[in-house]
Amino acid sequence: MFQAIPSADALLLKWILHEMTDEDCLKILKRCREAILSKEKGGKVIIIDIVLDLQGGKPESVELQLLLDLQLMVDVNGKQRTESEWKKLFEDSGFASYKITNVLSFRSVIEVFP
Ligand SMILES: C[S@@+](CC[C@H](N)C(=O)[O-])C[C@H]1O[C@@H](n2cnc3c(N)ncnc32)[C@H](O)[C@@H]1O
Structure with missing residues (x-):
């Protein structure tokens, strides 16, 4: 996925x-962008992950999201991202738009379109 995706x-x-x-997210998202069809033909990347919302999120969800953020920082050098951080990654990897749907408790479905 870092080099090529069918x-x-x-x-x-x-x-x-x-x-x-x-840096690694950008590498993967750029490979995804190259691999998917155009938006007119239905191409999209679907991401299931956390979208941090410190102001608007439910307190119990935010608490869990931040706990996972700490764990990721210690274990794998990862992080939870706010919507503006996700947006920047999508723009920098060449995507035109995205849609966030909060249907999975503390996780979200993010559809990203070319
Ligand atoms: C939290 S798991 C999620 C697995 C699965 N998508 C799911 O939702 O159950 C993250 C996965 O990413 C894989 N992974 C992490 N870094 C990777 C890398 N550099 N190259 C390939 N796979 C990697 C791990 O092996 C693990 O299977």
Whole structure:
């Protein structure tokens, strides 16, 4: 996934990017961008991961998200990201838009479009 990804209609990254540094996320997202179809043909990347919302999130979800943030920092050099941090990664890797849906408790589904 760091070097090449076979072409696909859609790609799913579940519980992957939060373990990675921004630099590694960009490498993977750029490979995903190259691999998927155009938006008109239905191409998208689907990410299931945490979107930190310190102001608007439910207290019990934010507490768990921050606990996981600490664990990732210690174990694998990863981090939880706010929406603006995710947005920057998507823009820097060549995606045009994204949509966040909060349907999985403390995790979100992020659809990212070319
Ligand atoms: C938290 S698990 C998520 C696994 C699965 N997607 C799921 O949701 O159950 C993260 C996965 O990323 C893999 N991984 C982490 N760093 C990797 C790397 N540099 N190259 C390949 N796989 C990696 C780990 O081996 C692990 O299987």
